[in-house]
Amino acid sequence: MDNDLLTALLVGVPSLFAIATAAVLIVRRRPPGPTSTDADRPASGTTVTEPRPAAPETAAPTTAEPAAAEVEGVPDLEAAPPLEVPAPATGRLARLRDRLSRSGSPLGARLLQVLSRDHLTEDDWDELEETLLLADVGAGPSGELIDALRTQVRVQGVKDPAQVRAMLREQLLALVDPTLDRSLATEPTRHDEAGATTTVPAVVLVVGVNGTGKTTTVGKLARVLVAEGRTVVLGAADTFRAAAADQLETWGSRVGVPTVRSDRDSADPAAVAFDAVRTGVRDGVDVVLVDTAGRLQNKAGLMDELGKITRVITREAPLSEVLLVLDATTGQNGLNQARVFAEVAGVTGIVLTKLDGTAKGGIVVAVQRELGVPVKLVGLGEGPDDLAPFDPEEFVDGLLGD
Numbered sequence: 001m002d003n004d005l006l007t008a009l010l011v012g013v014p015s016l017f018a019i020a021t022a023a024v025l026i027v028r029r030r031p032p033g034p035t036s037t038d039a040d041r042p043a044s045g046t047t048v049t050e051p052r053p054a055a056p057e058t059a060a061p062t063t064a065e066p067a068a069a070e071v072e073g074v075p076d077l078e079a080a081p082p083l084e085v086p087a088p089a090t091g092r093l094a095r096l097r098d099r100l101s102r103s104g105s106p107l108g109a110r111l112l113q114v115l116s117r118d119h120l121t122e123d124d125w126d127e128l129e130e131t132l133l134l135a136d137v138g139a140g141p142s143g144e145l146i147d148a149l150r151t152q153v154r155v156q157g158v159k160d161p162a163q164v165r166a167m168l169r170e171q172l173l174a175l176v177d178p179t180l181d182r183s184l185a186t187e188p189t190r191h192d193e194a195g196a197t198t199t200v201p202a203v204v205l206v207v208g209v210n211g212t213g214k215t216t217t218v219g220k221l222a223r224v225l226v227a228e229g230r231t232v233v234l235g236a237a238d239t240f241r242a243a244a245a246d247q248l249e250t251w252g253s254r255v256g257v258p259t260v261r262s263d264r265d266s267a268d269p270a271a272v273a274f275d276a277v278r279t280g281v282r283d284g285v286d287v288v289l290v291d292t293a294g295r296l297q298n299k300a301g302l303m304d305e306l307g308k309i310t311r312v313i314t315r316e317a318p319l320s321e322v323l324l325v326l327d328a329t330t331g332q333n334g335l336n337q338a339r340v341f342a343e344v345a346g347v348t349g350i351v352l353t354k355l356d357g358t359a360k361g362g363i364v365v366a367v368q369r370e371l372g373v374p375v376k377l378v379g380l381g382e383g384p385d386d387l388a389p390f391d392p393e394e395f396v397d398g399l400l401g402d
């Protein structure tokens with residue numbers, strides 16, 4: 001063996017060994033992957049990703065005590081990150097009101113500015129209506145609001161800005177409709193099958209066009225439920241976009257919620273949804289949240305896909321909610337898409353996302369009118385707890401920049 005070869009062996013072999021060791025460490029350092037056993041594994045090629053037990057945090061994130069091994073200089077590669085404690089959902093809209101008033105202020109401010117003029121002319125009323133239309137309130141509701149305000153101003157001869165403001169608030173609130181039931185059906189339900197009655201999880205199916213924020217909403221909603229002390233299983237039935245299941249799994253693992261996902265690409269979304277619900281029933285959890293792909297190539301295709309998902313789910317448990325996720329920034333186009341989903345999927349509630357990024361808060365009114373379904377949740381940012389139960393009064397006050 002010549003010297004060059006010997007040198008190469010002396011340097012190369014330890015280097016290869018070092019690289020191989022590092023690779024093992026990198027693999028072991030990756031976040032916890034699927035840990036299901038055969039018993040966990042449902043029949044049709046799905047995997048239940050159980051987040052590994054981790055010490056729940058009780059306050060703001062803190063640095064955990066180092067494990068014994070770490071103290072001695074050996075990192076504890078298996079340690080799971082501590083679970084996050086999501087913020088309670090109550091009062092969230094009030095906390096996020098700043099963002100809401102930023103998104104709605106052009107509407108509120110412009111309306112109030114015109115209404116406080118001394119004598120309202122025909123042009124002023126036209127300007128008011130135009131302001132409402134620009135904020136996506138929709139033609140019908142805008143006309144109604146203007147008519148009601150005109151009558152009030154004429155009959156009561158209101159001039160005082162505070163009174164004008166109160167009148168506007170009342171009219172906007174009437175449009176948003178505080179009487180609608182906006183509660184989310186997330187209580188486990190009784191299910192009758194073959195003469196026997198069992199209690200099964202509430203099943204919430206989340207539908208909508210791609211990119212509207214479905215996966216994010218499912219993740220945020222899981223946090224809301226965990227904050228309320230509910231047990232949850234996530235179903236990654238968006239098998240169209242490969243990264244969606246990873247995204248969902250990450251949301252779940254942060255708060256200790258398992259995700260049922262397919263272990264192969266382009267799996268049948270209905271099979272994943274079915275397995276998620278079956279897992280939820282088997283484990284006796286309170287709620288199963290199912291994310292879907294929502295590719296809207298054509299109505300017939302969508303109907304086939306969502307129809308099949310619904311049919312297979314309801315073999316295990318009734319659907320408690322079908323939430324349609326709509327991007328508030330897409331305006332009329334979003335409404336057209338919403339109509340198709342409402343026809344196909346039997347929508348029971350709307351989640352309006354990205355309200356923080358638009359001055360078109362009036363879409364809340366238009367979409368409720370159009371679909372006859374209440375807005376139940378609103379997304380006001382990309383943060384994990386930026387999803388709030390919709391509250392008409394807080395919303396209108398936000399629009400008026402209170």
Ligand SMILES: Nc1nc2c(ncn2[C@@H]2O[C@H](COP(=O)(O)OP(=O)(O)OP(=O)(O)O)[C@@H](O)[C@H]2O)c(=O)[nH]1
Pocket residue numbers: 208209210211212213214215216217238241244292293294353354355356357378379380381382386
């Ligand atoms: N500003 C803001 N961004 C949001 C909100 N909700 C979701 N997003 C962002 O919207 C983008 C799309 O969200 P996804 O949850 O991946 O959308 P999706 O509907 O699941 O998309 P597909 O999986 O392709 O169908 C992400 O960058 C989210 O962070 C919100 O309320 N406000």
